[in-house]
Amino acid sequence: MEFVVDKVSEDSFYENLLIGLPKVLEKLPSVSDLYLERFSPVQHNNICAWEQKHGVLLPEDLRSFYASTNGLLYTYNFHYRDSGSEEDKVVGRIEVNGLNELAPVYGYEIKPDPGVNMEDDHYELKLGTDSKIFELVNLNDLGRVILVYINHRYLPSIWLHNASMKFNFLADDFTTYLRMCVHHLGIPFWQFSFSGEGIPEWSEMVFRLLAPAILPLHKKIDEIKKHDDEFSDILINKIDSNIFRTTRLTPNTMPPNEPNLTPRQIKKKQLKPKFPPKLQKKPLHHSKKN
Template identity: 35%
Template sequence: MSSNPLKSQNPTAEDLFYENLTLGLAKVLTNIPRITNINFEKRQPCEKAQITAWEQRHNVYLPDDMKRFYLSTDGFNFCWSYQYSPNDVRKVGHINFPHLIQITLVRENLETIMNSPNRHSLSTPSALRRQLSDSPSNSNSPNLNSKSKIFELSNILDLAKVCMVYETPEVSHTKIYILEMGSYRWRFLADSFTEYLRMCIVHLGLPYWELCFSSVGLPSWTEQLFLLLAPHLLEKTENRRNRSLYATADNPPYNTLDPSVFRSKPRCSRQPAKR
Protein backbone atom coordinates (compact mmCIF):
# COMPACT_ATOMS: atom_id res chain seq x y z
CA MET A 1 0.00 0.00 0.00
CA SER A 2 1.49 3.34 -1.11
CA SER A 3 0.77 6.66 0.57
CA ASN A 4 2.08 10.15 1.04
CA PRO A 5 3.03 10.31 4.73
CA LEU A 6 2.53 14.08 4.75
CA LYS A 7 -1.10 14.20 3.61
CA SER A 8 -2.64 12.40 6.56
CA GLN A 9 -4.51 14.91 8.74
CA ASN A 10 -5.18 12.32 11.46
CA PRO A 11 -2.18 10.00 11.52
CA THR A 12 -2.82 6.47 12.65
CA ALA A 13 -0.58 4.43 14.90
CA GLU A 14 0.77 2.81 11.74
CA ASP A 15 1.59 6.24 10.24
CA LEU A 16 3.44 7.20 13.41
CA PHE A 17 5.35 3.92 13.36
CA TYR A 18 6.69 4.61 9.87
CA GLU A 19 7.45 8.23 10.74
CA ASN A 20 9.52 7.07 13.70
CA LEU A 21 11.12 4.30 11.66
CA THR A 22 12.33 6.80 9.04
CA LEU A 23 13.27 9.44 11.63
CA GLY A 24 10.83 11.94 10.13
CA LEU A 25 12.53 11.85 6.73
CA ALA A 26 9.36 12.82 4.84
CA LYS A 27 9.08 16.06 6.82
CA VAL A 28 12.72 16.86 6.14
CA LEU A 29 12.29 16.29 2.40
CA THR A 30 9.15 18.40 2.12
CA ASN A 31 11.15 21.41 3.31
CA ILE A 32 13.72 21.02 0.53
CA PRO A 33 12.85 23.03 -2.61
CA ARG A 34 11.88 21.08 -5.74
CA ILE A 35 11.44 17.74 -3.97
CA THR A 36 7.96 16.38 -4.68
CA ASN A 37 5.90 13.16 -4.97
CA ILE A 38 7.04 11.71 -1.65
CA ASN A 39 5.57 8.21 -1.40
CA PHE A 40 5.86 5.38 1.06
CA GLU A 41 4.86 1.78 0.38
CA LYS A 42 3.67 0.24 3.63
CA ARG A 43 3.77 -3.51 4.05
CA GLN A 44 2.34 -6.13 6.34
CA PRO A 45 4.73 -7.55 8.94
CA CYS A 46 6.27 -10.97 8.52
CA GLU A 47 4.85 -13.79 10.56
CA LYS A 48 7.18 -15.57 12.98
CA ALA A 49 6.81 -18.69 10.86
CA GLN A 50 8.24 -16.81 7.86
CA ILE A 51 11.26 -15.73 9.90
CA THR A 52 11.82 -19.29 11.11
CA ALA A 53 11.48 -20.69 7.59
CA TRP A 54 14.06 -18.22 6.25
CA GLU A 55 16.49 -19.07 9.05
CA GLN A 56 16.07 -22.80 8.54
CA ARG A 57 16.47 -22.49 4.78
CA HIS A 58 19.80 -20.69 5.14
CA ASN A 59 20.92 -22.28 8.42
CA VAL A 60 21.57 -18.93 10.12
CA TYR A 61 19.82 -16.74 12.68
CA LEU A 62 18.71 -13.26 11.71
CA PRO A 63 20.31 -10.53 13.84
CA ASP A 64 17.94 -9.48 16.60
CA ASP A 65 17.38 -5.93 15.30
CA MET A 66 16.74 -7.21 11.78
CA LYS A 67 14.33 -9.85 13.06
CA ARG A 68 12.33 -7.24 14.97
CA PHE A 69 12.29 -5.01 11.88
CA TYR A 70 10.78 -7.76 9.71
CA LEU A 71 8.29 -8.70 12.42
CA SER A 72 7.11 -5.08 12.17
CA THR A 73 7.16 -4.63 8.39
CA ASP A 74 8.23 -6.90 5.55
CA GLY A 75 10.63 -4.29 4.23
CA PHE A 76 9.46 -0.99 2.75
CA ASN A 77 9.84 1.22 -0.29
CA PHE A 78 10.25 4.99 0.05
CA CYS A 79 10.68 7.25 -2.97
CA TRP A 80 10.59 10.89 -4.02
CA SER A 81 11.00 12.98 -7.17
CA TYR A 82 13.03 16.06 -8.05
CA GLN A 83 11.73 18.87 -10.24
CA TYR A 84 14.57 19.86 -12.56
CA SER A 85 12.27 22.26 -14.43
CA PRO A 86 8.50 22.91 -14.59
CA ASN A 87 8.09 20.15 -17.17
CA ASP A 88 10.85 17.82 -16.01
CA VAL A 89 10.07 15.90 -12.82
CA ARG A 90 12.05 12.71 -12.27
CA LYS A 91 11.85 10.01 -9.63
CA VAL A 92 15.34 9.91 -8.13
CA GLY A 93 15.20 9.36 -4.35
CA HIS A 94 14.75 5.76 -3.28
CA ILE A 95 15.10 3.68 -0.14
CA ASN A 96 14.17 0.05 -0.58
CA PHE A 97 14.36 -2.75 1.94
CA PRO A 98 13.40 -5.98 0.18
CA HIS A 99 10.82 -8.51 1.26
CA LEU A 100 12.52 -11.04 3.52
CA ILE A 101 12.05 -13.80 0.97
CA GLN A 102 14.03 -11.69 -1.54
CA ILE A 103 17.16 -11.69 0.62
CA THR A 104 19.18 -14.51 -0.90
CA LEU A 105 22.72 -15.81 -0.89
CA VAL A 106 25.15 -13.91 -3.11
CA ARG A 107 27.04 -17.12 -3.90
CA GLU A 108 24.52 -18.19 -6.54
CA ASN A 109 25.01 -14.95 -8.45
CA LEU A 110 28.78 -15.08 -8.06
CA GLU A 111 28.91 -18.56 -9.57
CA THR A 112 27.42 -17.10 -12.75
CA ILE A 113 29.91 -14.23 -12.68
CA MET A 114 32.84 -16.57 -12.13
CA ASN A 115 31.89 -18.66 -15.17
CA SER A 116 31.83 -15.58 -17.41
CA PRO A 117 34.84 -15.39 -19.77
CA ASN A 118 35.11 -11.67 -19.08
CA ARG A 119 35.58 -12.17 -15.35
CA HIS A 120 38.20 -13.67 -13.09
CA SER A 121 38.68 -17.39 -13.69
CA LEU A 122 37.68 -18.73 -10.29
CA SER A 123 36.10 -22.14 -10.24
CA THR A 124 34.37 -22.31 -6.87
CA PRO A 125 32.78 -19.97 -4.33
CA SER A 126 35.39 -21.02 -1.75
CA ALA A 127 38.17 -19.97 -4.12
CA LEU A 128 36.53 -16.59 -4.44
CA ARG A 129 36.26 -16.29 -0.68
CA ARG A 130 39.99 -17.06 -0.29
CA GLN A 131 40.88 -14.33 -2.77
CA LEU A 132 38.65 -11.83 -0.99
CA SER A 133 40.11 -12.71 2.39
CA ASP A 134 43.64 -12.18 1.05
CA SER A 135 42.77 -8.77 -0.40
CA PRO A 136 45.24 -5.94 0.39
CA SER A 137 42.38 -3.89 1.84
CA ASN A 138 42.02 -6.45 4.61
CA SER A 139 41.09 -3.91 7.28
CA ASN A 140 37.86 -3.25 5.37
CA SER A 141 37.28 -6.89 4.51
CA PRO A 142 35.30 -9.55 6.37
CA ASN A 143 37.21 -12.52 7.72
CA LEU A 144 35.73 -15.13 5.40
CA ASN A 145 36.09 -18.89 5.51
CA SER A 146 34.39 -21.90 3.99
CA LYS A 147 31.43 -21.56 6.37
CA SER A 148 30.82 -17.84 5.80
CA LYS A 149 27.53 -16.75 4.27
CA ILE A 150 26.93 -13.62 2.20
CA PHE A 151 23.45 -12.23 1.50
CA GLU A 152 22.55 -9.54 -1.02
CA LEU A 153 20.52 -6.58 0.25
CA SER A 154 20.88 -4.32 -2.79
CA ASN A 155 22.42 -4.25 -6.27
CA ILE A 156 23.91 -0.89 -7.29
CA LEU A 157 24.03 -0.50 -11.09
CA ASP A 158 25.69 -3.94 -11.30
CA LEU A 159 28.84 -2.13 -10.11
CA ALA A 160 28.54 -3.18 -6.50
CA LYS A 161 26.37 -5.14 -4.11
CA VAL A 162 25.36 -4.23 -0.58
CA CYS A 163 25.91 -7.45 1.35
CA MET A 164 25.08 -8.75 4.80
CA VAL A 165 27.95 -10.99 5.89
CA TYR A 166 27.95 -13.82 8.40
CA GLU A 167 31.61 -14.60 9.01
CA THR A 168 30.45 -17.75 10.77
CA PRO A 169 26.83 -18.98 10.63
CA GLU A 170 26.85 -19.91 14.32
CA VAL A 171 26.93 -16.22 15.31
CA SER A 172 23.91 -14.02 14.61
CA HIS A 173 25.92 -10.77 14.55
CA THR A 174 26.42 -9.55 11.00
CA LYS A 175 28.06 -6.57 9.33
CA ILE A 176 27.16 -4.76 6.14
CA TYR A 177 29.73 -4.45 3.35
CA ILE A 178 29.92 -3.24 -0.22
CA LEU A 179 31.29 -5.79 -2.68
CA GLU A 180 32.76 -4.05 -5.74
CA MET A 181 32.02 -6.35 -8.64
CA GLY A 182 34.81 -5.15 -10.93
CA SER A 183 37.60 -6.00 -8.51
CA TYR A 184 35.86 -8.21 -5.91
CA ARG A 185 37.08 -5.81 -3.24
CA TRP A 186 35.19 -5.33 0.01
CA ARG A 187 34.38 -1.95 1.55
CA PHE A 188 33.02 -1.76 5.08
CA LEU A 189 29.67 0.06 5.27
CA ALA A 190 27.85 -0.51 8.58
CA ASP A 191 28.31 -2.40 11.81
CA SER A 192 24.69 -3.57 11.98
CA PHE A 193 21.39 -3.66 10.11
CA THR A 194 20.11 -0.76 12.24
CA GLU A 195 23.13 1.37 11.37
CA TYR A 196 22.65 0.63 7.66
CA LEU A 197 18.99 1.66 7.90
CA ARG A 198 19.98 4.89 9.63
CA MET A 199 22.60 5.61 6.94
CA CYS A 200 19.98 5.16 4.20
CA ILE A 201 17.82 7.76 5.92
CA VAL A 202 20.62 10.23 6.66
CA HIS A 203 21.62 10.11 2.98
CA LEU A 204 17.98 11.02 2.12
CA GLY A 205 17.66 8.05 -0.22
CA LEU A 206 19.83 9.87 -2.75
CA PRO A 207 20.58 7.51 -5.63
CA TYR A 208 23.56 5.19 -5.21
CA TRP A 209 24.69 6.91 -2.01
CA GLU A 210 26.46 3.71 -0.95
CA LEU A 211 29.07 4.34 -3.67
CA CYS A 212 30.34 7.26 -1.54
CA PHE A 213 31.94 4.57 0.61
CA SER A 214 33.48 2.67 -2.30
CA SER A 215 36.30 3.25 -4.77
CA VAL A 216 33.79 3.22 -7.64
CA GLY A 217 32.53 6.76 -7.06
CA LEU A 218 29.19 8.37 -7.84
CA PRO A 219 27.84 8.85 -11.37
CA SER A 220 28.18 12.52 -12.37
CA TRP A 221 24.42 13.21 -12.40
CA THR A 222 24.08 11.74 -8.92
CA GLU A 223 26.97 13.82 -7.64
CA GLN A 224 25.18 16.92 -8.95
CA LEU A 225 22.13 15.98 -6.88
CA PHE A 226 24.32 15.64 -3.79
CA LEU A 227 25.80 19.08 -4.45
CA LEU A 228 22.32 20.57 -4.84
CA LEU A 229 20.59 18.90 -1.90
CA ALA A 230 23.18 17.72 0.61
CA PRO A 231 26.75 18.82 -0.23
CA HIS A 232 27.93 18.01 3.30
CA LEU A 233 27.41 14.32 2.53
CA LEU A 234 30.25 14.46 0.01
CA GLU A 235 32.82 15.50 2.58
CA LYS A 236 35.53 12.87 2.82
CA THR A 237 35.96 12.44 6.56
CA GLU A 238 36.00 9.49 8.89
CA ASN A 239 32.93 10.84 10.70
CA ARG A 240 30.64 10.88 7.66
CA ARG A 241 29.19 7.50 8.66
CA ASN A 242 27.76 9.17 11.77
CA ARG A 243 26.10 12.10 10.00
CA SER A 244 22.90 13.47 11.50
CA LEU A 245 19.69 13.79 9.55
CA TYR A 246 19.16 17.23 11.09
CA ALA A 247 22.20 19.45 10.77
CA THR A 248 20.92 22.71 12.31
CA ALA A 249 21.13 23.91 15.88
CA ASP A 250 17.34 24.26 16.03
CA ASN A 251 16.79 20.55 15.53
CA PRO A 252 18.09 17.69 17.66
CA PRO A 253 20.46 15.26 15.92
CA TYR A 254 18.25 12.26 15.23
CA ASN A 255 21.21 10.19 14.18
CA THR A 256 20.45 7.22 16.41
CA LEU A 257 17.70 4.79 15.51
CA ASP A 258 16.23 3.05 18.55
CA PRO A 259 15.55 -0.58 17.58
CA SER A 260 12.63 -0.62 20.04
CA VAL A 261 10.63 1.26 17.39
CA PHE A 262 10.35 -2.05 15.54
CA ARG A 263 8.01 -3.32 18.25
CA SER A 264 5.55 -0.42 18.16
CA LYS A 265 3.66 -1.07 14.93
CA PRO A 266 0.11 -2.37 15.43
CA ARG A 267 -0.46 -5.65 13.67
CA CYS A 268 -3.16 -5.28 11.03
CA SER A 269 -5.51 -8.09 10.17
CA ARG A 270 -4.69 -9.71 6.86
CA GLN A 271 -7.07 -9.55 3.96
CA PRO A 272 -8.57 -12.97 3.15
CA ALA A 273 -7.50 -14.28 -0.24
CA LYS A 274 -10.04 -13.79 -3.02
CA ARG A 275 -11.47 -16.93 -4.49
Protein backbone atom coordinates (compact mmCIF):
# COMPACT_ATOMS: atom_id res chain seq x y z
CA MET A 1 0.00 0.00 0.00
CA GLU A 2 1.41 3.34 -1.02
CA PHE A 3 1.82 6.05 1.57
CA VAL A 4 0.70 9.45 0.28
CA VAL A 5 1.22 12.70 2.16
CA ASP A 6 -2.39 13.80 1.56
CA LYS A 7 -3.67 10.85 3.60
CA VAL A 8 -1.91 11.84 6.82
CA SER A 9 -1.52 15.04 8.77
CA GLU A 10 1.37 17.37 8.05
CA ASP A 11 2.54 16.94 11.62
CA SER A 12 2.87 13.19 11.17
CA PHE A 13 4.74 13.65 7.91
CA TYR A 14 7.36 16.01 9.36
CA GLU A 15 7.68 13.94 12.53
CA ASN A 16 8.53 10.91 10.40
CA LEU A 17 10.80 12.97 8.16
CA LEU A 18 12.82 14.21 11.16
CA ILE A 19 12.70 10.76 12.84
CA GLY A 20 11.37 12.18 16.11
CA LEU A 21 14.19 14.74 16.50
CA PRO A 22 11.92 17.54 17.88
CA LYS A 23 10.85 15.36 20.83
CA VAL A 24 14.50 14.63 21.64
CA LEU A 25 15.54 18.29 21.45
CA GLU A 26 12.67 19.38 23.71
CA LYS A 27 14.20 17.31 26.52
CA LEU A 28 17.70 18.75 26.15
CA PRO A 29 18.76 21.58 28.48
CA SER A 30 19.24 25.08 27.09
CA VAL A 31 17.42 24.22 23.83
CA SER A 32 14.56 26.54 22.88
CA ASP A 33 12.64 28.13 19.99
CA LEU A 34 12.17 24.99 17.91
CA TYR A 35 10.93 26.11 14.50
CA LEU A 36 9.76 24.23 11.43
CA GLU A 37 8.97 26.01 8.17
CA ARG A 38 6.39 24.21 6.06
CA PHE A 39 6.55 24.13 2.28
CA SER A 40 4.03 23.09 -0.34
CA PRO A 41 4.74 20.05 -2.53
CA VAL A 42 6.25 20.59 -5.99
CA GLN A 43 3.95 19.65 -8.83
CA HIS A 44 4.98 16.74 -11.03
CA ASN A 45 5.23 18.87 -14.19
CA ASN A 46 7.55 21.35 -12.41
CA ILE A 47 9.90 18.54 -11.37
CA CYS A 48 9.95 17.28 -14.97
CA ALA A 49 10.61 20.81 -16.22
CA TRP A 50 13.61 21.14 -13.86
CA GLU A 51 15.02 17.81 -15.06
CA GLN A 52 14.58 18.77 -18.70
CA LYS A 53 16.17 22.18 -18.16
CA HIS A 54 19.30 20.74 -16.52
CA GLY A 55 19.54 17.52 -18.52
CA VAL A 56 19.57 15.13 -15.56
CA LEU A 57 17.08 12.90 -13.75
CA LEU A 58 16.67 13.36 -10.02
CA PRO A 59 17.22 10.20 -7.95
CA GLU A 60 13.97 8.63 -6.83
CA ASP A 61 14.29 9.57 -3.14
CA LEU A 62 15.03 13.23 -3.90
CA ARG A 63 12.27 13.40 -6.51
CA SER A 64 9.82 11.95 -3.96
CA PHE A 65 11.05 14.43 -1.34
CA TYR A 66 10.27 17.40 -3.59
CA ALA A 67 6.91 15.87 -4.49
CA SER A 68 6.15 16.01 -0.73
CA THR A 69 7.72 19.31 0.33
CA ASN A 70 9.60 22.00 -1.59
CA GLY A 71 12.61 22.03 0.72
CA LEU A 72 13.19 21.68 4.45
CA LEU A 73 14.08 24.14 7.20
CA TYR A 74 14.13 23.12 10.85
CA THR A 75 15.96 25.27 13.41
CA TYR A 76 16.42 25.59 17.16
CA ASN A 77 18.43 27.77 19.55
CA PHE A 78 21.00 26.42 21.99
CA HIS A 79 22.48 28.63 24.74
CA TYR A 80 25.66 27.12 26.13
CA ARG A 81 25.61 29.56 29.05
CA ASP A 82 22.80 30.66 31.35
CA SER A 83 23.23 34.30 30.41
CA GLY A 84 20.75 34.09 27.52
CA SER A 85 22.98 36.43 25.56
CA GLU A 86 22.90 36.38 21.76
CA GLU A 87 26.67 35.94 21.82
CA ASP A 88 26.23 32.62 23.64
CA LYS A 89 23.59 31.33 21.22
CA VAL A 90 24.09 28.66 18.57
CA VAL A 91 21.42 28.02 15.95
CA GLY A 92 20.98 24.34 15.06
CA ARG A 93 19.78 23.90 11.52
CA ILE A 94 18.61 21.13 9.20
CA GLU A 95 18.07 22.55 5.74
CA VAL A 96 17.54 21.40 2.17
CA ASN A 97 17.16 23.85 -0.69
CA GLY A 98 13.88 24.07 -2.56
CA LEU A 99 13.80 22.84 -6.15
CA ASN A 100 14.32 26.31 -7.62
CA GLU A 101 17.36 26.80 -5.35
CA LEU A 102 18.84 23.46 -6.47
CA ALA A 103 21.08 25.48 -8.76
CA PRO A 104 24.10 24.38 -10.83
CA VAL A 105 27.56 25.02 -9.37
CA TYR A 106 30.41 26.01 -11.69
CA GLY A 107 34.11 26.73 -11.41
CA TYR A 108 35.41 23.24 -10.64
CA GLU A 109 38.42 21.67 -12.36
CA ILE A 110 37.80 19.40 -15.35
CA LYS A 111 39.75 16.13 -15.54
CA PRO A 112 40.24 13.85 -18.59
CA ASP A 113 39.45 10.72 -16.52
CA PRO A 114 36.36 11.55 -14.40
CA GLY A 115 35.38 9.19 -11.61
CA VAL A 116 35.97 8.38 -7.94
CA ASN A 117 39.25 6.92 -6.72
CA MET A 118 40.50 5.96 -3.28
CA GLU A 119 43.53 8.02 -2.25
CA ASP A 120 45.06 7.06 1.11
CA ASP A 121 42.07 7.19 3.48
CA HIS A 122 39.74 9.42 1.49
CA TYR A 123 37.81 9.51 -1.77
CA GLU A 124 39.09 11.65 -4.61
CA LEU A 125 36.45 13.02 -6.98
CA LYS A 126 37.36 13.90 -10.56
CA LEU A 127 34.80 15.69 -12.71
CA GLY A 128 34.67 15.72 -16.50
CA THR A 129 32.99 17.76 -19.22
CA ASP A 130 29.74 15.79 -18.80
CA SER A 131 29.70 16.15 -14.99
CA LYS A 132 27.13 18.31 -13.24
CA ILE A 133 26.81 19.43 -9.63
CA PHE A 134 23.93 21.18 -7.84
CA GLU A 135 23.76 22.98 -4.50
CA LEU A 136 21.64 21.20 -1.88
CA VAL A 137 22.66 23.33 1.11
CA ASN A 138 24.68 26.53 1.43
CA LEU A 139 27.11 26.56 4.37
CA ASN A 140 27.80 30.30 4.31
CA ASP A 141 31.39 31.12 3.40
CA LEU A 142 32.74 27.70 4.42
CA GLY A 143 31.32 25.74 1.50
CA ARG A 144 28.22 23.91 0.32
CA VAL A 145 26.64 20.46 0.24
CA ILE A 146 26.24 19.35 -3.36
CA LEU A 147 24.56 16.71 -5.48
CA VAL A 148 27.18 15.32 -7.88
CA TYR A 149 26.54 13.66 -11.23
CA ILE A 150 29.80 12.22 -12.59
CA ASN A 151 27.88 11.94 -15.83
CA HIS A 152 24.24 11.43 -16.79
CA ARG A 153 24.53 7.62 -16.78
CA TYR A 154 25.34 7.38 -13.07
CA LEU A 155 23.18 7.98 -10.03
CA PRO A 156 24.33 11.08 -8.11
CA SER A 157 25.93 11.11 -4.67
CA ILE A 158 26.26 13.73 -1.92
CA TRP A 159 29.53 15.61 -1.33
CA LEU A 160 30.88 18.53 0.66
CA HIS A 161 32.47 21.24 -1.50
CA ASN A 162 34.49 23.49 0.80
CA ALA A 163 35.80 27.01 0.32
CA SER A 164 39.17 25.71 -0.88
CA MET A 165 37.36 23.92 -3.76
CA LYS A 166 38.01 20.43 -2.36
CA PHE A 167 35.42 17.65 -2.46
CA ASN A 168 34.70 15.42 0.54
CA PHE A 169 32.35 12.44 0.27
CA LEU A 170 29.29 12.49 2.57
CA ALA A 171 26.68 9.96 1.43
CA ASP A 172 25.67 7.65 -1.41
CA ASP A 173 22.15 9.09 -1.63
CA PHE A 174 19.86 11.82 -0.34
CA THR A 175 18.02 9.61 2.16
CA THR A 176 21.31 8.70 3.88
CA TYR A 177 22.36 12.37 3.96
CA LEU A 178 19.07 13.42 5.57
CA ARG A 179 19.50 10.67 8.13
CA MET A 180 23.01 11.98 8.89
CA CYS A 181 21.58 15.50 9.42
CA VAL A 182 19.23 14.16 12.09
CA HIS A 183 21.94 11.98 13.65
CA HIS A 184 24.18 15.04 14.09
CA LEU A 185 21.23 17.07 15.51
CA GLY A 186 21.67 19.74 12.85
CA ILE A 187 24.64 21.16 14.77
CA PRO A 188 26.26 23.80 12.51
CA PHE A 189 28.96 22.58 10.13
CA TRP A 190 28.75 18.94 11.23
CA GLN A 191 29.49 18.07 7.59
CA PHE A 192 33.11 19.14 8.09
CA SER A 193 33.67 16.24 10.49
CA PHE A 194 33.96 14.18 7.27
CA SER A 195 36.67 16.42 5.87
CA GLY A 196 40.38 16.68 6.60
CA GLU A 197 40.06 20.12 8.15
CA GLY A 198 37.46 19.08 10.73
CA ILE A 199 34.69 21.13 12.33
CA PRO A 200 35.19 24.49 14.06
CA GLU A 201 36.12 24.31 17.73
CA TRP A 202 32.90 25.95 18.88
CA SER A 203 30.87 23.35 16.93
CA GLU A 204 32.82 20.58 18.63
CA MET A 205 32.02 22.18 21.98
CA VAL A 206 28.28 22.05 21.14
CA PHE A 207 28.64 18.37 20.24
CA ARG A 208 30.26 17.64 23.60
CA LEU A 209 27.50 19.46 25.45
CA LEU A 210 24.48 18.18 23.50
CA ALA A 211 25.55 14.80 22.17
CA PRO A 212 28.93 13.65 23.51
CA ALA A 213 28.28 10.06 22.41
CA ILE A 214 28.54 11.11 18.77
CA LEU A 215 32.24 11.83 19.25
CA PRO A 216 34.75 10.94 17.89
CA LEU A 217 33.43 12.87 14.96
CA HIS A 218 35.52 11.10 12.35
CA LYS A 219 33.27 8.02 12.49
CA LYS A 220 31.69 7.37 9.11
CA ILE A 221 28.07 6.37 8.65
CA ASP A 222 29.10 2.82 7.67
CA GLU A 223 30.92 2.41 10.99
CA ILE A 224 27.89 3.70 12.87
CA LYS A 225 25.62 1.23 11.08
CA LYS A 226 27.74 -1.65 12.41
CA HIS A 227 27.10 -0.56 15.99
CA ASP A 228 23.42 0.29 16.03
CA ASP A 229 23.08 -1.02 19.58
CA GLU A 230 25.86 1.19 20.84
CA PHE A 231 24.27 4.27 19.25
CA SER A 232 20.64 3.29 19.87
CA ASP A 233 19.88 6.57 21.68
CA ILE A 234 21.31 8.85 19.00
CA LEU A 235 18.63 8.82 16.34
CA ILE A 236 20.21 6.29 14.04
CA ASN A 237 16.78 5.09 12.87
CA LYS A 238 16.15 4.63 9.20
CA ILE A 239 14.04 7.13 7.29
CA ASP A 240 11.07 5.37 5.74
CA SER A 241 10.98 6.61 2.16
CA ASN A 242 7.27 5.70 2.04
CA ILE A 243 6.47 8.92 3.88
CA PHE A 244 7.10 10.79 0.65
CA ARG A 245 4.37 11.41 -1.87
CA THR A 246 4.41 8.61 -4.44
CA THR A 247 5.32 9.72 -7.96
CA ARG A 248 6.35 7.98 -11.14
CA LEU A 249 9.48 5.88 -11.03
CA THR A 250 12.58 7.60 -12.32
CA PRO A 251 13.95 5.69 -15.33
CA ASN A 252 17.15 3.88 -14.42
CA THR A 253 19.89 5.38 -16.50
CA MET A 254 22.24 2.44 -16.01
CA PRO A 255 22.19 -0.53 -18.39
CA PRO A 256 20.42 -3.68 -17.05
CA ASN A 257 23.62 -5.63 -16.52
CA GLU A 258 25.52 -2.77 -14.84
CA PRO A 259 24.88 -2.03 -11.11
CA ASN A 260 24.47 1.50 -9.82
CA LEU A 261 28.04 2.10 -8.72
CA THR A 262 28.64 4.20 -5.61
CA PRO A 263 31.94 5.41 -4.15
CA ARG A 264 31.80 2.67 -1.52
CA GLN A 265 31.26 -0.03 -4.15
CA ILE A 266 34.09 1.39 -6.23
CA LYS A 267 36.39 1.10 -3.20
CA LYS A 268 35.28 -2.47 -2.59
CA LYS A 269 35.93 -3.55 -6.16
CA GLN A 270 39.15 -1.51 -6.36
CA LEU A 271 38.16 -0.37 -9.82
CA LYS A 272 37.78 2.94 -11.48
CA PRO A 273 34.23 3.53 -12.73
CA LYS A 274 33.87 2.46 -16.33
CA PHE A 275 31.31 4.25 -18.42
CA PRO A 276 28.94 1.97 -20.34
CA PRO A 277 28.13 2.65 -23.98
CA LYS A 278 25.91 5.61 -24.56
CA LEU A 279 22.28 4.73 -23.97
CA GLN A 280 19.29 5.65 -26.07
CA LYS A 281 17.19 7.45 -23.49
CA LYS A 282 13.49 8.12 -23.90
CA PRO A 283 12.38 11.75 -23.57
CA LEU A 284 10.97 12.88 -20.25
CA HIS A 285 7.48 13.38 -21.65
CA HIS A 286 7.43 9.69 -22.61
CA SER A 287 8.21 8.70 -19.03
CA LYS A 288 5.52 11.03 -17.75
CA LYS A 289 2.95 9.56 -20.09
CA ASN A 290 3.72 6.03 -18.99
